[in-house]
Amino acid sequence: MGMTIRLIFRTGIGMPAIGPALIRYLFRSSNDAGQPMHRDMVVDRATCAGSEILTKGSLLMTNVTRTSTSHYEVQKKRRAQFIEDWRNNRQTVIRLEDVDMQPTDRGLISGGYIGPDADRPTRTMDAAVHEIPPGVTSSIHRHSWDAMMYCVGGSGWTEIDGVRINWAPGDCLHLPAWAWHRHGNEGDSTSRYMSFSSEPFIEILGFAILEDGGNTSVAELPGRPPFTSAMAGNDPYARRVRRLASEQEARRSGRLHTSWDELQFLQTPRGTRTTFLLDRATGYQASGITMAMFEIGPGRQQSMHRHPGEAWLYVVEGKGHSFLGTEPDKGENHPWKKGDLIIVDHFLWHQHINDDPENSAKVVRIHMFDTVLETMRALCDPLVLFEEPPDHIRNAQAGDINTIVWPEVRRPTWP
Numbered sequence: 001m002g003m004t005i006r007l008i009f010r011t012g013i014g015m016p017a018i019g020p021a022l023i024r025y026l027f028r029s030s031n032d033a034g035q036p037m038h039r040d041m042v043v044d045r046a047t048c049a050g051s052e053i054l055t056k057g058s059l060l061m062t063n064v065t066r067t068s069t070s071h072y073e074v075q076k077k078r079r080a081q082f083i084e085d086w087r088n089n090r091q092t093v094i095r096l097e098d099v100d101m102q103p104t105d106r107g108l109i110s111g112g113y114i115g116p117d118a119d120r121p122t123r124t125m126d127a128a129v130h131e132i133p134p135g136v137t138s139s140i141h142r143h144s145w146d147a148m149m150y151c152v153g154g155s156g157w158t159e160i161d162g163v164r165i166n167w168a169p170g171d172c173l174h175l176p177a178w179a180w181h182r183h184g185n186e187g188d189s190t191s192r193y194m195s196f197s198s199e200p201f202i203e204i205l206g207f208a209i210l211e212d213g214g215n216t217s218v219a220e221l222p223g224r225p226p227f228t229s230a231m232a233g234n235d236p237y238a239r240r241v242r243r244l245a246s247e248q249e250a251r252r253s254g255r256l257h258t259s260w261d262e263l264q265f266l267q268t269p270r271g272t273r274t275t276f277l278l279d280r281a282t283g284y285q286a287s288g289i290t291m292a293m294f295e296i297g298p299g300r301q302q303s304m305h306r307h308p309g310e311a312w313l314y315v316v317e318g319k320g321h322s323f324l325g326t327e328p329d330k331g332e333n334h335p336w337k338k339g340d341l342i343i344v345d346h347f348l349w350h351q352h353i354n355d356d357p358e359n360s361a362k363v364v365r366i367h368m369f370d371t372v373l374e375t376m377r378a379l380c381d382p383l384v385l386f387e388e389p390p391d392h393i394r395n396a397q398a399g400d401i402n403t404i405v406w407p408e409v410r411r412p413t414w415p
């Protein structure tokens with residue numbers, strides 16, 4: 001944009017005896033379309049010879065002047081606003097009744113728990129629930145982000161790049177980025193699964209793409225994006241080609257399914273017993289999204305701790321409440337029940353309590369640790385990623401773990 005600039009006046013700010021430290025210039029200018037524009041610039045005498053630069057009438061002035069809207073002020077304001085917006089966006093428990101189930105073009109009935117499409121914005125992941133009516137096969141689609149499925153009711157199948165996997169409640173699956181997938185239900189009751197995806201994070205990076213294949217068979221659809229697998233040489237380009245090829249080969253050979261029957265729960269010092277569902281520790285190649293399950297014994301609780309959000313807990317079985325607070329003794333209790341999603345947001349201190357004296361509570365914990373949080377830790381060292389009280393307080397909160405009476409492990413049910 002071309003611009004004509006005319007100096008209108010200048011005023012001094014500072015000590016009159018030694019001359020102004022800062023000189024303010026007000027310009028009246030016009031752009032190519034002849035529209036009037038105003039510019040207000042402050043020149044810091046300590047850093048530039050303002051008058052010399054001004055007589056040149058050059059845009060070089062912007063390199064050496066301090067204005068009320070420099071990169072510094074713009075960035076500072078933008079960052080403060082960003083933090084303020086996200087603090088106002090704090091979520092606690094999303095109840096099953098808050099989820100609006102709607103029929104979709106895919107043939108599934110879907111509802112959003114959290115994420116941009118559920119009007120509860122997130123930065124890294126989203127959470128949704130889907131039902132497949134009996135006899136329905138969904139359309140096929142693929143996308144540039146990956147997703148985890150946790151099956152909660154009925155039975156069904158999911159086809160991933162042409163490989164069909166049968167599932168039942170308690171099973172989990174990984175839908176890799178760019179893999180064509182569709183779902184079906186050949187049973188006589190509705191099947192239901194949760195999905196947790198990395199879409200918001202991939203969208204922030206500008207790489208979120210979705211392709212709907214309708215009812216086309218996978219054989220007629222293009223495969224995942226091709227890649228160059230080998231190149232000789234030790235130059236940076238050849239090294240990159242080989243490195244990315246081996247990375248992609250590993251990514252495309254990750255595990256896709258864990259059956260409920262394979263799970264092994266192990267007791268922890270925090271008063272719970274836990275198992276990985278979908279994690280790099282169990283052979284999955286995800287974008288950093290990970291799922292584990294933990295179980296709180298009848299009438300028991302998990303010890304208090306905190307870590308960065310977005311960490312979510314989907315309540316598979318049971319009822320209880322969670323303490324969420326900015327300090328260990330400054331917060332509120334939030335009740336939850338089967339089908340709710342507990343949002344542990346923004347580094348809050350939290351503790352999950354099972355209110356049922358007879359039955360255990362089971363929750364699926366979802367977050368994006370391996371990529372986003374590890375990167376934050378590397379870049380912001382020191383940055384606390386997990387904090388809990390000293391062992392003696394933790395142990396007192398967890399109670400004597402040897403006195404927990406664990407029920408027999410059974411597949412989840414729905415409803």
Ligand SMILES: [Fe+2]
Pocket residue numbers: 141142143147175181
């Ligand atoms: Fe999908």
Ligand SMILES: [Fe+2]
Pocket residue numbers: 305306307311344350
């Ligand atoms: Fe936690």
